[in-house]
Structure formats: structure tokens, C-alpha cells
Amino acid sequence: MRYTTLIDITEIPALYRNVNARLLYLHLVLVAGYHDDDRDMADISIRRLASDTGLTVSATRHALRMLQDAKLLFRQDGLWLVKKWLPAQKISGRPKADPTTWRQPSELSTGDILLQQREEERAREKQLEAQGKTSFMLYYEEKMRQAEEGDLEAARIVRQRAAIYAAHKEKIEQNR
Numbered sequence: 001m002r003y004t005t006l007i008d009i010t011e012i013p014a015l016y017r018n019v020n021a022r023l024l025y026l027h028l029v030l031v032a033g034y035h036d037d038d039r040d041m042a043d044i045s046i047r048r049l050a051s052d053t054g055l056t057v058s059a060t061r062h063a064l065r066m067l068q069d070a071k072l073l074f075r076q077d078g079l080w081l082v083k084k085w086l087p088a089q090k091i092s093g094r095p096k097a098d099p100t101t102w103r104q105p106s107e108l109s110t111g112d113i114l115l116q117q118r119e120e121e122r123a124r125e126k127q128l129e130a131q132g133k134t135s136f137m138l139y140y141e142e143k144m145r146q147a148e149e150g151d152l153e154a155a156r157i158v159r160q161r162a163a164i165y166a167a168h169k170e171k172i173e174q175n176r
Contacts, residue, residue: 005084015070021063032082037142042080077136140165
């Protein structure tokens with residue numbers, strides 16, 4: 001058993017009122033990976049999501065669109081990337097000169113938070129690129145290691161995604 005985090009979606013009323021979107025978000029948070037190489041990634045098809053949650057395929061697609069519109073879910077290289085946390089807000093200290101002029105720290109808007117997250121992700125991608133890798137390559141190489149240890153599901157993923165891995169590798173080599 002493990003613990004996980006998730007975003008309080010009650011602050012997005014349209015999303016929270018939709019029972020299917022709520023259920024799907026919770027399910028994706030719970031099935032998303034938690035290791036360094038697959039953190040917040042879910043390798044699952046729409047039909048499998050529908051089956052696992054008891055929703056129709058159409059309802060599942062609609063809920064996925066709602067989660068993507070709310071920027072809680074992204075599709076990348078055939079994987080679902082689930083947003084499970086927001087960066088902590090910085091709290092400003094009290095002014096030293098005049099304690100009567102203390103004011104509330106300004107809250108970051110959702111747009112500011114998303115921009116900050118994108119910048120952090122870009123910085124991580126540049127760091128990986130400097131190492132000659134992409135996040136998908138790290139994920140794939142971990143699956144290769146698991147397949148070598150006898151994991152049949154990992155072997156299936158390795159076979160299915162070999163062309164994507166080769167494309168990522170070629171792209172990295174061209175950028176060097």
C-alpha cells in the first residue's frame with residue numbers, strides 16, 4: 001500500500017460536479033506511477049479506463065477532455081501525465097521597517113502557477129537533454145530493465161514503444 005497526493009478539484013466546480021470526471025481523475029491519480037522514471041505517468045488505454053471505472057467509452061472520453069481542459073491531464077507519447085500537485089505558494093515575510101504596513105502575500109493565479117510548472121518542466125527537459133535523454137527514454141529504459149528481469153507487461157511495452165524510443169534517440173542525436 002502506498003500514499004499519493006491529488007489536487008483538490010472542488011475548486012473547479014464544473015469538473016467536480018461531473019461524477020465521471022471526478023471518478024476518472026481519482027482513478028488516474030491512483031494508477032499513475034510513483035517511481036522516478038514513471039512518476040505521474042499512466043500507461044492505459046481509453047477502453048481500459050472505461051472498463052476499470054465502469055464508465056462507457058464515450059463518457060470516459062468526455063471526462064478525459066474535461067480533465068485536459070482543466071490542465072490536470074496531458075497526453076504525451078501515448079502516456080497520460082496526471083497533475084497531482086501544485087507548487088507551494090511563497091509566503092512573504094513581514095516588513096521590518098513599519099509593522100503597520102504589513103499586507104497579505106499576493107496569491108498566484110492559476111495561470112501563474114501553470115506558467116511556473118511549465119518553466120520547471122522545460123528546465124527538467126533541458127537538463128535531461130544535456131544528458132542525452134528525454135523523460136520518455138528514461139521511462140522506456142526502466143521498462144527494458146524490468147523486461148530483462150522477466151516482467152511480461154514491461155516486455156509488451158518495450159515491444160510496442162521501440163519505434164518511439166528510436167525516434168527520441170535520433171532526435172537527441174540530431175540536436176547535439
